[in-house]
Amino acid sequence: MTRVNPGPKPGASPGTVASSRSARKFWVPALLWFGLLSLVAVAVAAVGGAIVGLLFFSLSLAGLLFLQMWSLYQIERWMDTPVGGRRPKTWGLWAHAFAALEDIRLEDERSRADMAEWLARFRQAMSLLxxxxxxxxxxxxxxxxxxxxxxxxxxxxxxxxxxxxxxxxxxxxxxxxxxxxxxxxxxxxxxxxxxxxxxxxxxxxxxxxxxxxxVTQNEKMDTMRRDFIANASHELRTPLTVINGFLEHALSSEMNEETRQRQLHLMAEQGQRMQRLVADMLTLTRLESLVQPPSSDAVRIKPLLNRLVEEARALSGGKHSITLQVQDVDLKGNHDELESAFANLLSNAVRYTPDGGRIDVSWGMDDECASLAVADDGIGIAAEHLSRLTERFYRVDKTRSRATQGTGLGLAIVKHVLLRHRGRLEITSEYGKGSRFKVSFQRAQLALRQD
Missing domain, CATH: 3.30.450.20 (PAS domain)
Structure with a gap:
């Protein structure tokens, strides 16, 4: 008949059960060894006498004690410097003790490895922030x-x-x-x-x-926004002041036809100036807010420059000599944005070149890239101003800029258009000897055309 293990008593905790099992593992072998040595010692005493039996029993106990001390020494040595990761060979209860200690040590090594991996991943993540x-x-x-x-x-x-x-x-x-x-x-x-x-x-x-x-860049952006609003308000206030002044004068007094026509002409000029300023501000705001890249449509540069040069000659009114040398090389990009950038370069050359000056416009391809160059023999720009020319509302000579009806946003528009088309602006100038503005486009920006 098979005997069924009744298991732990009801109400006994797992810790109590484990403690009782551990106690049995210790006391049962100890009692067996003690009983076996006692029996052997009695047998030796029966053969050789009581003194021999007692001496045998004492030496046997001393041998067991030595084995226990040797096992303790092996534990200490193994825990300090485990040899090859393998525990020493032992017997009896010490084998179970070594096995339990090895499990603890392996679990500790796994925990340390996991902790080291987690720490490395944490530092890597923190390094990418x-x-x-x-x-x-x-x-x-x-x-x-x-x-x-x-x-x-x-x-x-x-x-x-x-x-x-x-x-x-x-x-x-x-x-x-x-x-x-x-x-x-x-x-x-x-x-x-x-x-x-x-x-x-x-x-x-x-x-x-x-x-x-x-937050340095954020501070710069906030400063630029504040400066932009302040400069835009200042630029708009001047023509509005002129228009309002003329209107108040017209409402408060009578004037002859000649005076009225002259004031209407001045008000129309100021209105056109505000219109140009608002148009440039809207263009610049649109360029800055665009996230998607420009279209990859082919833009025919040769007819575009022919038309822009004719418009520049009309703006000049025959006061300048404007030449054009153009190769039939096309670009990929947005037609309206490129037209705005090129038109600003040409109109700036006309506005800031004294009457009788010469303006040379050239477009072509070299070994590295395609480039548009607008050179003049005008008043030139001092070296300390060159790095700031593309800032919004920055003017080298504010009096002359207002006299030429400039908005102060042209080169800022050019800069943003070139950024969107992977272009580069180079400015070389010497005060009193003229200026040269060159925009260059990478080969990847060129549009191949099959005629």
Whole structure:
């Protein structure tokens, strides 16, 4: 008849069951060994006498004790420097102990490997963030930072690890913020010509995270927007003031026909100026807001330049000598945008070249790219102004610009059109000797045509 194992008693916890099993594993072999040695010692005493039996029993116990001490020594040695990852060969209860210790050690190695992998992935992820991340201990010593934080704050992890963060960043605003203990709001401060936004976040009792964000470009964009609104308001206020002044004068007094015609002519000029300014502002705003690339339609440059040169001659009124040399090379892109850019270059040359001057326009292909060059022998531009010519509303001579009816947005439009068409603008000029504006397009931007 098969006996069924009744299992643990009802109400017994798993821990109690495991403890009883472990106790049995220890006491049962120990009692068996003690009983076996006692029997053998009694047999030896019966043969050789009581003294011999007692001596045998004592030596046997000493041998067992030595084996236990040797096993303990092997455990200590194996745990310190495990040989080849394999546990020593033992017997009895020590084999179970070594097996359990090996399982614990292997689990610890797996946990360490998982932790190392997780830490490596965490650092890799932090390294890809555009914002800076700095980890400091409870007293602000640097423990780790990602490349963005190194760029923002001028840190070097290999050099600065373990150093006090407030000693590495000497900005008074930053030091006061780190020592204040109030981190609810981020702190903006200037550091190495950059405006950095920082905020400290506590995430452990002994560690804190400092998050950094470079807002320099945002500040520049905000400044550009403010300047754009201020300049646009100023440019619109001048013609509106003229028109309103003439209207008030016309309503408040009588005038002869000659005066009335002259004032109407001036008001019409100011109205046209506002119309050009608003049109250029809308064009520039549209170019800046476009996300999708320009179309890849083929734009016939030769007929386009022929027409624009005729318009430039009409604008000049015969006061300038305008020549055109053009090769039959086409571009891929947006026809209206390219027309706007080329027209601005030609009209600027006419407006800023004194009467009797010469303007040479050329379009062609060389070994590297296709390029349009507009050169004049006009007043020229001083070197300190060249880098700012494409800024909105930037004028070298404001008085002359208003006299020539310029809006101050032409070269800004040219710059944005070229950015969308992968073009490049080069300006060479010498004050008093003329200027040369050259726009170049890569070979990939050319449109092949089968005649």
């Amino acid at each position: 555009p914002d800076g991340v700095v980890i400091v201990d409870g007293v602000m010593h640097l423990e780790w930072c990602n490349p963005a934080a190194q760029a923002h704050l001028g840190l070097d992890l290999t050099r600065d690890e373990g150093r006090l963060l407030t000693n590495l960043i000497r900005s008074p605003d930053f030091v006061d913020y780190m020592l204040s203990g109030r981190f609810e709001q981020p702190l903006p401060f200037m550091h190495h010509d950059r405006k950095i936004l920082v905020q400290l976040i506590s995430f452990e009792s002994r560690r804190q995270i400092l998050v950094t964000h470079d």
